[in-house]
Amino acid sequence: MIMHSSTGAEPPAIQLENVAASVRVGDQWRAVLRDVSFVVAAGEALGIVGESGSGKSMTAKAIARLLPGRTRLTGTVRVGGLDVNTLSGRALRAHRSRVGFIFQDPKAHINPVRTIGDFMTESLVRTAGVRRREAMVRAARALGGVGVTSPERRLAQYPHELSGGLLQRVMIATVLLGEPEMILADEPTTALDVTTQSEVIAILDEMRRERNLALVFITHDLELASTVCDRTAVMYAGQIVETRASKDVHEGSRHPYTRALVGARPLLDHPQERLTVLPGRPIAPADAPAGCSFHTRCPYAKESCAEIEPELEEFDGGTVRCIRKHEIWSATTAVPR
Amino acid sequence: MTGSSATPILSVHGLCKVIRGITIVDDVSFSIPEGGSLAVVGESGSGKTTVARMITGLTRATSGSITLAGAERSAPTRSATERRARAREVQLVFQDPYSSLDPRYTAAQTIREALRMHGDEHDRARLNRRVIEIADMVGLSEKQLDSRPRMLSGGQRQRIAIARALAADARLVILDEPVAALDVSIQAQVLNLLDDIRRAVGTSYLFISHDLAVVRQVTDDIIVMRQGRIVERGRTAQVLQNPVDDYTKLLRDSVPQPGWRAKRSFTV
Numbered sequence: 001m002i003m004h005s006s007t008g009a010e011p012p013a014i015q016l017e018n019v020a021a022s023v024r025v026g027d028q029w030r031a032v033l034r035d036v037s038f039v040v041a042a043g044e045a046l047g048i049v050g051e052s053g054s055g056k057s058m059t060a061k062a063i064a065r066l067l068p069g070r071t072r073l074t075g076t077v078r079v080g081g082l083d084v085n086t087l088s089g090r091a092l093r094a095h096r097s098r099v100g101f102i103f104q105d106p107k108a109h110i111n112p113v114r115t116i117g118d119f120m121t122e123s124l125v126r127t128a129g130v131r132r133r134e135a136m137v138r139a140a141r142a143l144g145g146v147g148v149t150s151p152e153r154r155l156a157q158y159p160h161e162l163s164g165g166l167l168q169r170v171m172i173a174t175v176l177l178g179e180p181e182m183i184l185a186d187e188p189t190t191a192l193d194v195t196t197q198s199e200v201i202a203i204l205d206e207m208r209r210e211r212n213l214a215l216v217f218i219t220h221d222l223e224l225a226s227t228v229c230d231r232t233a234v235m236y237a238g239q240i241v242e243t244r245a246s247k248d249v250h251e252g253s254r255h256p257y258t259r260a261l262v263g264a265r266p267l268l269d270h271p272q273e274r275l276t277v278l279p280g281r282p283i284a285p286a287d288a289p290a291g292c293s294f295h296t297r298c299p300y301a302k303e304s305c306a307e308i309e310p311e312l313e314e315f316d317g318g319t320v321r322c323i324r325k326h327e328i329w330s331a332t333t334a335v336p337r
Numbered sequence: 338m339t340g341s342s343a344t345p346i347l348s349v350h351g352l353c354k355v356i357r358g359i360t361i362v363d364d365v366s367f368s369i370p371e372g373g374s375l376a377v378v379g380e381s382g383s384g385k386t387t388v389a390r391m392i393t394g395l396t397r398a399t400s401g402s403i404t405l406a407g408a409e410r411s412a413p414t415r416s417a418t419e420r421r422a423r424a425r426e427v428q429l430v431f432q433d434p435y436s437s438l439d440p441r442y443t444a445a446q447t448i449r450e451a452l453r454m455h456g457d458e459h460d461r462a463r464l465n466r467r468v469i470e471i472a473d474m475v476g477l478s479e480k481q482l483d484s485r486p487r488m489l490s491g492g493q494r495q496r497i498a499i500a501r502a503l504a505a506d507a508r509l510v511i512l513d514e515p516v517a518a519l520d521v522s523i524q525a526q527v528l529n530l531l532d533d534i535r536r537a538v539g540t541s542y543l544f545i546s547h548d549l550a551v552v553r554q555v556t557d558d559i560i561v562m563r564q565g566r567i568v569e570r571g572r573t574a575q576v577l578q579n580p581v582d583d584y585t586k587l588l589r590d591s592v593p594q595p596g597w598r599a600k601r602s603f604t605v
Contacts, residue, residue: 051520052491164381193380194547194591202599220521224593250595264525266554268577268592274532275525275554281490282520 011081013182013214014040014063019075021058022286023068030286032058034238034293035075037312042181045208045215047225047246049261050235051282056218059235060184063216064099065092080181093127100175100213102204104187106167110159117155120174142173146203165196172203182214183207190219201228222249222261234258237293238285244318254320254329256298292323300328344407346371346509346541347392347427352401354387354565361387363565365401369509369558374535374542376552376573378588379562385545388562389511392543394423406508425455428502430495432514437498438486444497445482448472451504467504474537475500475530492523499527503534511543516551528555549592553577561585 019036022029033055040046050056061067062077065084077084079095087095103109110119120142121135130138136155143151146169159167168188175183185204189197205228208215219225225232226246233243234257242255253259263276280297283289289296295305304323312321316329348368354361362384369375377385390396392403394414403410405426414420431437438447448468458464472482475496486494495515502510512531516524532555534540546552552559552573559573561582569582580586593599 051522194549195380195587198591198593198599201593205599221593222521223595223597226595227593227597227599247595261521264522266525266528266550268550268553268589268594271553271574275529277525277529278522281492281523 010042011078012039013042013044013080014038014216015076015078016059016062017076017078019059019062019073019077021062021067021071021073024070024072029072030284031238031288032071032285033062034285034288035312036062036235036238036240037075038233038240038243040182040214040216042214043208043212044231045205045217045229047217047219047229047232048235049219049222049225049232051220053237053282053284054235055238055285056235057186058238060101060186060216060218064101064184065095066101097127097178098181100178100180100183102168102171102175102183102185102188104190106164106171106191107159109171110167112159114158115155116157116159116162116170119159120155120170120177124177138177139173142177143170145176146173146207147199148173163196165192165200168192168196168200169203172200172207176207176211180213182216184216184218186218187220188217189224190221197224204228222258222265226250234261237283237288239288239293239321240312240319241294241321242318243312248317252317254316254318254325255294255322256300256328257294260297260299292321300324344371345369345404346373346406347543348404349388349392350402350404352388352391352403353399354384354391354396355399361565362391362398365560365562365565365567367560367567367570369541369543371508372535372539372541373558374544374556376556376559377543377545377562378547378549378552378559380547380588382564383562384565385562386513389429389513389543389545393427393429393511394420421454424505425507427509427511428505428507430498430502430510430512430515432517433491438494440486443483443485444472444477444489444493444500447497448482448500448504451501455505471500471503474503474534476526490523492519492527495519495527496530499530499534503538503540507540509541509543511545513545514547515544517546517548524551531555549577549588561588 017037019033021033022031036059048056048059063079073085080098084095117136117139120139124130124135125132139155140151143154148154148169189200192200217225217228226249229246231243232246232249233240236257242253242258244253250262253262260278266275278297283293291306291308292310295301308323310321310323312319315325345368350366352362352365365388379385391398397413398411414423445468448471449464452458452464452467477496481489481493516527519527544556556573559576560567561569563584569576569585580589
């Protein structure tokens, strides 16, 4: 992966180096992340795509330092050049305000018995010491900025009076109020209608460009990631198995798992007789087999795949974690769908 | 698929639902041929789930008629016997199988219960064999059969819900966003499974979804609903390829695919 080396340059917004994490369950440590490295520059959008348990949410939590208490983490997570895991006190609070987090289900993250206005201004009033009236004015402005009409009325309403799409706009506006340097969006539109999704995505995209924010966009939807992000990273069993320019993922992905994801998703304009199906189900990082973690489901697996643990290596314009990539993609091999 | 059979498995005419003066479903008519698969597409508030609830007898239609397997079924069921009879005609599979499965029952118990309720098989050994047959069909392993829903993944839970519908031997299965909560690779397995079952058993589907690509994959016909009304209908491929109604066009344009750009309307 790209490392920032020149000493004078700004450190990248987000930089993960060989991050591994385990969570204590009972008397066992269960791996949730295994060797995750990537860099996101200011103004850049990275999509992290994977199925449940692949570690994509854990990656976002590691960046925000929101991992559960009983977590053991190795490797480094740097945000704005600072090692996130060494922060405490004021530095940690500063870190938290640099990182805006948008969750999948806004309802679960908004206090149902307090007004939208209370929710939006809470941290401004409590931690930034802004006067309540001033905070409300800013909140109204922020709501207007994400396309909410009559924001003053909305501020007086309660969460249950707002639709899911509107609540997600409230979430985005609230995050932006903290003037973050980066946004971590974890499945922000999964619970929304398609037409609403389109609007929320457009707002996120606009905000990122306007404010030069780094964006980490987590989703299970490869197509969505491709349209929102500059680059896409695909995770499987707690590892990144491929990274590539988003525009190339659909046609040009090179890891068998990415190919399988592309083939498994029905396409609106190109329906298939039968969807390409991967046998089995996604493997939890803690249950990953020896060798390549995908080999138990991989149509190209050979014996060696169960023995050699592949590294994430540059290949064909991206990075791919597969020891057979050259064989699979040699000129004579038919292009697998 | 075969739209030629004489009596449709389901036909609804002029279906309306008004709750406290608000029209939720407004003059909806459609039919599904035996072995057919109809998509009901729309966003939240379009009335698509209310239509399903009226067909299954969970809620009463304000007006209009529902004919299921040749019998008038417009009123909700009144007795346990009626509900069981209705259940043999139509089964529901929900988006979140977790909340629709009994947490205390293993997968095998859930399937066996449905078999016992709706079949005339009471011999224990034969029942167990049938449980395994059905589990095989939906791809549940023996270990999963002995697990409770809590221990299983979303895809596996959805397989139990589908297995239960199969066990009840329903001729029509209403699927309400059945793959929306599933991982992409599992989604593909379930969609293929639904296709296989329809081919093998001839079950008809009413497939409620917001996902046009999924609908394109598993249905023959489609109705598009908005604010309780049908705004467009036809063959699924036709409607999705060349939508006529503006709302259908908007839905289509909102699907992220290569070259797609999110649009912002500025009005909420």
